[in-house]
Amino acid sequence: MNLLDVQSITMQFGGLKAVDQLSFQIGQGELIGLIGPNGAGKTTVFNMLTGVYQPTQGDVLFDGKSLIGLKPFQISALGMTRTFQNIRLFKELSVLDNVMVAGSRDISYGFFSSVLKTAKYLREEKELREKSLNLLSIFGLDKHATDEAGSLPYGQQRRLEIIRALATNPKLICLDEPAAGMNHNETHRLMETIAKIRQDFKLTVLLIEHDMKLVMGICERIVVLDHGCKIEEGPPVQIQSSAKVIEAYLGTDEDLQGGH
Amino acid sequence: MKILLQSMKTPLITFLVLLGIGLFIDIGVNAYIQLILIYILINMILAMSLNLVNGYTGQFSLGHAGFMATGAYTSAYLSTLIPVPAGGLQIFSFLLFAVCGGTMAALAGLVVGLPSLRLKGDYLAIVTLGFGEIIRVVLLNTSAVGGARGMYGISGPTDWTLGEWTVSKFVTGYSHAIFWVLVCFFTLWRLIRSSHGRAFLSVREDEVAAESMGVNTTQTKVRAFVLSSFFAGVAGSIFAHYANYLNPSSFSFMRSVDAVIMVVLGGMGSLTGSIVAAMFITIVPEALRPLQEILGVDIRMVIYSLSLVLLMILRPKGLFGTTEITDIIQWLKRKMSPGASR
Ligand SMILES: Nc1ncnc2c1ncn2[C@@H]1O[C@H](COP(=O)(O)OP(=O)(O)OP(=O)(O)O)[C@@H](O)[C@H]1O
Ligand SMILES: [Mg+2]
Numbered sequence: 001m002n003l004l005d006v007q008s009i010t011m012q013f014g015g016l017k018a019v020d021q022l023s024f025q026i027g028q029g030e031l032i033g034l035i036g037p038n039g040a041g042k043t044t045v046f047n048m049l050t051g052v053y054q055p056t057q058g059d060v061l062f063d064g065k066s067l068i069g070l071k072p073f074q075i076s077a078l079g080m081t082r083t084f085q086n087i088r089l090f091k092e093l094s095v096l097d098n099v100m101v102a103g104s105r106d107i108s109y110g111f112f113s114s115v116l117k118t119a120k121y122l123r124e125e126k127e128l129r130e131k132s133l134n135l136l137s138i139f140g141l142d143k144h145a146t147d148e149a150g151s152l153p154y155g156q157q158r159r160l161e162i163i164r165a166l167a168t169n170p171k172l173i174c175l176d177e178p179a180a181g182m183n184h185n186e187t188h189r190l191m192e193t194i195a196k197i198r199q200d201f202k203l204t205v206l207l208i209e210h211d212m213k214l215v216m217g218i219c220e221r222i223v224v225l226d227h228g229c230k231i232e233e234g235p236p237v238q239i240q241s242s243a244k245v246i247e248a249y250l251g252t253d254e255d256l257q258g259g260h
Numbered sequence: 261m262k263i264l265l266q267s268m269k270t271p272l273i274t275f276l277v278l279l280g281i282g283l284f285i286d287i288g289v290n291a292y293i294q295l296i297l298i299y300i301l302i303n304m305i306l307a308m309s310l311n312l313v314n315g316y317t318g319q320f321s322l323g324h325a326g327f328m329a330t331g332a333y334t335s336a337y338l339s340t341l342i343p344v345p346a347g348g349l350q351i352f353s354f355l356l357f358a359v360c361g362g363t364m365a366a367l368a369g370l371v372v373g374l375p376s377l378r379l380k381g382d383y384l385a386i387v388t389l390g391f392g393e394i395i396r397v398v399l400l401n402t403s404a405v406g407g408a409r410g411m412y413g414i415s416g417p418t419d420w421t422l423g424e425w426t427v428s429k430f431v432t433g434y435s436h437a438i439f440w441v442l443v444c445f446f447t448l449w450r451l452i453r454s455s456h457g458r459a460f461l462s463v464r465e466d467e468v469a470a471e472s473m474g475v476n477t478t479q480t481k482v483r484a485f486v487l488s489s490f491f492a493g494v495a496g497s498i499f500a501h502y503a504n505y506l507n508p509s510s511f512s513f514m515r516s517v518d519a520v521i522m523v524v525l526g527g528m529g530s531l532t533g534s535i536v537a538a539m540f541i542t543i544v545p546e547a548l549r550p551l552q553e554i555l556g557v558d559i560r561m562v563i564y565s566l567s568l569v570l571l572m573i574l575r576p577k578g579l580f581g582t583t584e585i586t587d588i589i590q591w592l593k594r595k596m597s598p599g600a601s602r
Contacts, residue, residue, distance in 0.1 A: 050472055076474040090465035092582070093458075100455070101462045102473040107455040111483075114454030115447050117267035121454065128455070168474050 001064060003028045003172055003204050004049075004080075009058030011044050011228075018044040020228040021058070026172070031198060031205045033215035035239075036225035037249055042208045043085055045225070046174050049206075050082050051075045062172070077105060079171035083161040083178060085208070091150030095141060095160060098149050099132040102167035106131070135163050138200075139193070155186050159193075166197065172204045179214060191218050212249065216240065224248065271446045275438065282434045294430045298502050300542045301437040302495045305444050307522035307534035309491035312448055314520065315528035316457070317484040318464025319377070323388030324492050324519040326395040329511035330368045331361030331493025332500040333405050336414045339501070344415045348422060354436050358497040365493025366486045368395075373485035378478050380467065384485075392516050399508040410507030414500055433502045440498060444491045449531060451487075460484050464529075525571060527578030532585040537578075 004026040011019040019041040026032050034042050047053040049060060051072040060067045067075055081102075090098050106128050113121040136142040139159050144152060149160060158178055165173055175194070179187040195218055198205050209215045215222060216236040224232040224239060226248040232239060239245055285294065306324060313321045335357040344353045368391075376387040405411050417432035451457045459480045462470035471477045500506050522541050526533025544567065548560040571579070 052468060052472070071476075072468075072471040073474050073476045076472060082472055084469065088466050088469040090462050090469065092465060093461055097458055097461070101458045101470065101475065104455045104459060105474050109455070111451070111456060114456055115450050116264060117450065119263050122263065125454070164473060 002026060002061075003030075003063060004206070005061040006045075006049070007059040007061065009045075009048055009055040009060060011041070011048055011053060012056040017228050019048065019055075019225075022225070022228070022230050023058075024223050024230065024233060026204060026206060029198075029202065029204055030221065031195075031207065031219055033219035033222040034206060034208045034225065035210060035212055035215060035222060037210060040210075040225040040248075041228040042210070042225055043176055044228075046082055046176055046206075046208065049075075049174060050080060076168050076170075079169065080174070081165040081168045081170040081172070082174040083158075083165050083176055085176040085180065087157050087161055089149040089157055089160060089164070091148070093149055094146050095136065095149050095152065096129070096132055096145040098160060098164050099135060099167045100128055102164045103128050103132055105168065132167060135167055138197075139163055155182060158182070158190070162193075162197070166201060170201075170203065172206065174206045174208075176208045177210065178207070179209065187214060194218065212239075212245075271442055275442055278438045278442075279435055282431055282438065285434070286428050286431050291430070294434075295502075296542060296546055298433060298437055298498070300539050301434075301441050302499050302502075303518075303522065303538035303542050304441050304535050305491050305495040305498075306519045307526060307538045308444050308448055308531055309488045309495070310519045311523045311526070311528065311531065311534045312460070312484050313488045314523050315530070315534075316448075316452060316464060317460040317481060319481060319485070320382055320385040321388045321485070321488070322385045322513075322516050322520065323372070323390075323392035324488075325511040325513065325515035326388070326392030327365040327369060327489040327492035328496035328499070328515070329392075329395050329399060329508070330489075330496065331358075331365040332496030332506055332511070333399060333411070334364040334493070335361035335497035336411055336500040336506055337405060339415045346418070347420045348427070350417065350420065351432065351436060354417065354432075354497075354501055355439075357501065358436075358440060358494045361497035361500075362490040362493040365496065366490035368493075369486045369489025370482070373482045373489075377481040377485060389513070389516075392511070392513060396508050396511055399511075406506070408508065410505060412505055414504045414506065416501040416504045433498075437498050437502070440491075440494050444494070445531060445535075447487075456480075456483070521568065525568065525578055527580035527582060529582040530578070530580035530584055532583070532588075533578055533580030536580070 002025040006022060006024050008021045008023050009019060010017065010021055022045065034045065036042055044053065048055045049067070051067065051070050051074070054068065062078055062080055065078065090101060107124050109118065109121045109124050133142055133145060136145055141156060141160060141163065144156070149157065152160060162175070162178065178194070179190050182190060191214070194205065194207070197203060207215060207219065219236060221233065221235055222239045223230060224245050231244045231248055232242045285297065306328065310321065310324050313319050338357050338360055342353065344350050372387060372391045376383045399405060400408050417429045417436070419429050420427050420432070452460065459470070459475045462473070462475050463477050463480050467477050518541060522537040523534060525540065526537030545560055545564055548563055552558050552560055
């Protein structure tokens with residue numbers, strides 16, 4: 001069975017169809033790329049999958065369960081998580097607290113336990129703290145655990161967002177342009193990290209990137225969006241040579257002439 | 261059990277120390293200053309509890325006076341039904357009244373918070389503002405609690421004897437107030453440092469991200485709001501029984517604004533700040549009273565407002581920002597330690 005089954009979802013913003021009857025599937029353990037030029041509707045797809053927006057039409061099945069009508073925190077609890085294109089960390093909280101917020105589902109102590117500092121509170125807090133520090137150390141951020149998240153350099157903020165997403169114990173992680181604003185070297189290292197965590201955490205990954213070359217290396221299959229519609233889907237080789245994709249990215253001859 | 265005792269150690273010691281200080285205040289200062297002191301304690305509870313909503317959870321409530329009134333009137337009305345026993349037992353009835361007043365305010369908080377906190381944006385400010393006014397108008401027109409004349413002769417703390425000792429009205433009222441200040445302080449302090457508290461903070465920082473990371477943001481906001489209302493109700497109860505008199509005009513919009521000023525002045529997200537600001541806001545207008553007598557005109561409000569404006573210009577994040585007294589102590593320790601000078 002597919003882990004994620006997107007069935008003909010549409011997102012209408014007033015007169016604009018940001019996503020138009022999009023369908024695709026992701027199997028357990030796959031690494032899928034979602035690409036397309038600026039404004040193609042990629043982020044909107046993520047927002048629909050994770051419950052930030054409700055699709056105007058269509059259905060999304062995750063682990064066989066429909067996500068329609070669920071709120072983001074409920075979808076997160078089912079095991080789907082994400083990062084944001086424009087970094088959305090809890091800027092004034094410490095790096096560690098950012099991760100611990102996301103780990104709150106590991107906590108079962110109640111209100112009075114935390115006020116009375118019961119044994120259960122102390123134990124669960126300690127476990128969550130250790131687990132979070134452990135996650136941070138995998139990405140080399142444990143040295144910055146007590147720093148304010150907003151004070152980290154850009155690249156580390158991007159990594160912290162991935163760590164925070166991992167702390168929710170996901171099955172599927174959706175990464176929205178994780179390499180945006182990074183130079184070639186940083187991007188390369190990030191892609192290696194993604195491949196590594198995918199193995200270590202037995203994750204399924206859905207990766208948005210609008211730089212086509214970048215995803216070619218690591219994705220098994222790529223879905224290409226343009227103007228909200230899926231124009232192509234297949235392995236990297238097929239995408240690379242697809243006339244439709246090249247056209248979407250470079251524009252037709254007419255467009256080029258019109259632009260001058 | 262051992263862990264529980266250990267966790268209660270600091271609150272208990274603090275309580276005893278403050279109680280000891282209270283015994284000195286009892287003989288050392290006059291009744292007027294004692295009254296101001298109780299008002300400071302009440303304002304501390306108001307400021308800290310409002311900080312939970314406006315500071316830590318990043319919402320904006322403008323109706324704290326309404327919840328305070330709910331607690332005050334509930335508590336005062338209850339004391340007409342349940343007579344307060346003489347002697348030391350009176351403390352328990354005041355505790356009971358405070359819990360009931362707080363619970364009623366918390367229920368009101370739930371009713372107000374559920375619909376308005378589900379929406380994003382500043383609906384809460386508008387709805388709470390309306391709520392505060394509605395409560396005041398309802399009280400004005402309810403003859404069972406005195407209407408516009410107010411409610412007189414509310415039973416309050418009285419002197420009582422413990423063996424040889426006479427425990428004064430002030431000490432009884434003071435220890436009750438101190439008790440709740442500490443319950444409020446330690447509850448919030450510890451809650452903020454737990455998973456529940458991190459949820460509050462994450463909502464303040466970024467609601468969309470918090471929700472996506474598994475935080476039920478609506479529930480989190482409602483929880484903060486209900487708890488905040490509870491303590492506002494408790495503050496109202498203490499006020500009712502110490503002043504022995506309630507009038508709807510004590511719970512006007514200006515009292516809500518005062519509470520917001522205390523939170524902003526002290527620092528959104530600093531309990532230490534709320535405590536200091538509560539002292540400042542209560543003392544300054546009183547301290548300026550003699551000036552009025554000399555000059556013959558009431559320029560208190562002018563000075564008071566000017567000093568607030570000045571403070572906000574010099575320290576836009578409030579006196580303390582988000583730092584707490586413990587951060588300052590740690591910083592001082594690092595400075596003082598011999599290794600640091602080199
Ligand atoms: N909340 C919204 N309301 C109205 N229009 C929106 C909204 N969100 C997105 N859009 C529009 O939908 C279209 C798709 O936007 P989207 O952000 O999904 O594109 P994208 O593929 O992620 O682009 P980029 O590569 O620039 O990130 C754009 O035209 C955008 O203006
Ligand atoms: Mg995007």
